[in-house]
Amino acid sequence: MTAAAPAPSRGNWFTRGGWWFFVHVLSLGILAVVPFTHAAVRSRRVGHVIAAAVMLAATVLAFVLFGTADHDAAGKVVGAQSNIGGTLIIVILLGGLVGLIVMRQQIYGAGAPTAPAAAQPAVARALAARRRRDEARQLVASDPLLARELRIGRPDLPRDYDDGGLVDLNSAPAQVVASVCGLEPVQAARIVQARQAAGRFAAVDDVFSWTELPVDLWNQVRDRAVVL
Known part of the structure; x- marks a missing residue:
């Protein structure tokens, strides 16, 4: 059996992505790449990595435009390049703000569980099971042979590994799929029929x-399914 999972990280609004907005707004978008990069590293989502790269490229381009723009007799930056650069900074500031709001929601959700809820044994067990499911999915992706040996997703078979409540859609019987996923028997039967027709599900x-x-x-x- 796996060891008990550590207690979930609670934190507060500031530590759970709130500081991103301070860095972004106070720097007028110039340091936007910092919170975007932090979000990409934390989530490891391709979309977040692309967003961080775009933000870096846009910031560099804005500096290049300002650095190569013409200056008037008073030394003030003028011309089309400065106008484009200024517009780009505004886009970075406003667009980056929207992007950070979306990414924070995707990474941290609506917010950390309140202390009373997180302290309830039922909530703690549910969160621990969710973490075990995530760990089991990572094992499936990195070492599918070991995952099969541990019988991840097969609660109907004898096993010692606790996967947190997953079911393998490529091998589990219809009644097990229905029970684990909370489906009607006819819905689970359709999944098994589709599996037989397709050979196996790739995802x-x-x-x-x-x-x-x-x-x-x-x-x-x-939330409950996996494919092996």
Whole structure:
């Protein structure tokens, strides 16, 4: 059995991405790449990495435009290049602010659990199970042979590894899929039929293309499903 997971990080608004906005606004967008890079490193999402790269490129371009622009007799930057650079800074400031709001929501959610809720045993168990599912998914991605040996996603088989409550859509019986994912038996049967027709699912989201599961069940399935 796996060891008990550590208590979830609570933090506060400032430590959970709030400082991004201070850096971004107080620097007028010039240091926007700092919070964007921090978000990309923390989440490791491709979209966040691309956003950080775009923000860096836009900032560098703005400095280049200002650095190569013409100056009048008083030394003031003038001309089309300065106008473009100024517009780009405004876009970085406003667009970056919107981007940070979206990324903070994606990474940290609406906010940390309140102390009373996080202290409840049921909530703690649910959060610990969620972390075990995430760990099991990482193991599936990095070492699928070991994942099969540990029987991740097969609660119907004897095993010692606790995957937090996952089900393998490529091998588990329909009744197990229904039980773990909270589906109706007929819905789980459709998944098994689609699996047999396709040979195997390459990703969990393939299930939604091959079956007619209601959209409101998709996240429910994503939370509990894995493919091996």
